[in-house]
Amino acid sequence: MIAAGVVIFSVSISNDGGLGSWGTSSTTTLSIGSSRFDATGTLFNAGLANVAQLLFSIGYLTFNGLFTCIANAIEWDNLALSRKGLRVTKPEGQQRSSYFLQLPFRFAVPLTGVSCLVHWLMSQSLFLVRIDIQDPNGKLVLNLGSKSACGFSRLSFLVLCITFTLIFCLVLVMSLWRWRINIPLAASCSLVISAACHPPLDEVDPHLKAVQWGVTAKGAVNGIEHCSLSTNAVEKPQYGRRYV
Template sequence: MLAGHEWSLFGHHHRTLRVTSPRPGQHSTYWLQIPYTYAIPLMTFSGLLSWLTSQSIFLARIEISDPLGKPTGTMTNAVGYSCIAIIFVLVLGILALMAAAGMGCRPFAAEITAVGSCSAAISAACHAWGEDSEGIVGKKVRWGDVEIVPKSRVRHLALSSREEVRKPIFGVAYAGIGREGG
């Protein structure tokens, strides 16, 4: 969901690229591939949920003693549980599912084709049509409708550093789409 949201921001306004080895004008990758505003709370929540789960059901070794408190030497193993910890695990698990569903209902920033992590779609969007591929490095880019050849009717949906990137128009045929689907 976060990758789709980040991708949609490229259709909304010009942004810098996030790459593994950044050059001037680019951002580095996130740790764990998600923004820190999500990573830190998720790691904290995961640790808390793991600890509560370990407190809900556990192995107990019981030493039996006589009525006066003197050990009899008899030991037994049993499974122990904590009702309070189980209730907290269930409540936190339900809250996590509701938060995930709520994030899934959040609309994207712009009308952009969702590509997920499909490398072919990302590659097609990254072809710098009519631009020097080295000259675009470090510039802010935007995804949208760009002209491949100036003053022609051939258009392409791609990332571009130009200012005249437009929103895609429904029903228009863009380069790369033919009758054969190729």
């Protein structure tokens, strides 16, 4: 982001001093923009103004995937802390419905809000400039202020860089955060999930009830205790002991 800012600053032509004006009130334009007044020039400037939007949208998918993994890990780990119903698309019994877009609101709302903020700041930093001044006969007059370019606001871009840096630092901190693990990590591995879904045989329809993961009272194999999601009372596994 910083490197991109240096490049954009170096190819901008400013008619106002310092950081200039905010948003579309800025008179700064990019020298790499097209000054043509035909459709090709307009489309080129529009594409130049929106290429950052496309790149951020791709990056947003990465952020969304990261937070989805974090939310799934928290949801899975909570099954070892308290009794909860399983999340499914069509809940029955004590089951719970899945999250909209796979993210709880405490993740989805801030993520959507930040995305809207960044997209808005980008629209205030790079924007299409097209001013057509015509004479009484409808002919375009170029020397009276007509302009076709890609506008650029240094002040808006500075705020955008600061915002993006804060977002990057937040994502970095959350990526390095060491979570306390109460249940073997599963992610999307079906083998690990399946291993945690073998309750005692005397339980009836445990998938429809609230369950908790831990050491079950029944199900020991050759003296080795068994851990599973269960509707019955479970105990917390002890460090250093073997379980199946």
